[in-house]
Amino acid sequence: MDRLCPGVFKRMFRVNRDTFHNILDRILPHFPSQDEQKAINSSGAPIELQTILAVTLCWLAGASFLDLCFAQGISCSTFYHPKGVLWPILEALDAACDIGFPFDDACALEALSCGFWEHSSSILDSCVLQSMDLVYLYSTTI
Numbered sequence: 001m002d003r004l005c006p007g008v009f010k011r012m013f014r015v016n017r018d019t020f021h022n023i024l025d026r027i028l029p030h031f032p033s034q035d036e037q038k039a040i041n042s043s044g045a046p047i048e049l050q051t052i053l054a055v056t057l058c059w060l061a062g063a064s065f066l067d068l069c070f071a072q073g074i075s076c077s078t079f080y081h082p083k084g085v086l087w088p089i090l091e092a093l094d095a096a097c098d099i100g101f102p103f104d105d106a107c108a109l110e111a112l113s114c115g116f117w118e119h120s121s122s123i124l125d126s127c128v129l130q131s132m133d134l135v136y137l138y139s140t141t142i
Helices: 006-013 017-030 036-043 049-060 065-072 086-096 106-119
Strands: 127-131 134-137
Touching: 006 017, 006 049, 017 049, 017 086, 049 065, 049 086, 106 127
Parallel strands: none
Antiparallel strands: 127 134
């Protein structure tokens, strides 16, 4: 990772190097400690947090978990395991980063929806958040 040029780094992880390290620092206190002896017995060494974050960000950006596991020498069964790669990182990200999304405020959701509708020339109706390839829809039946 350290040898990647800035443009390739950002394309792979969808964040620049400084943001990647900022995320790493923020999730560290929220990441569960690994059973190092079990990891050593299983694969020879624990997977570094930097690698786990990199693999997860690549996967969120659309990479295949099979390719990522092969490239990093991670068991495919470890990727989706509750104590493996994906879920601990997502839980740490959730604990470390508050996006401030107003899930329980119908008026705020409606205002966001109107803003997306206007910005998209009336194409994104009932949309409240667009991130990467995902569109989160707002339903008035909340």
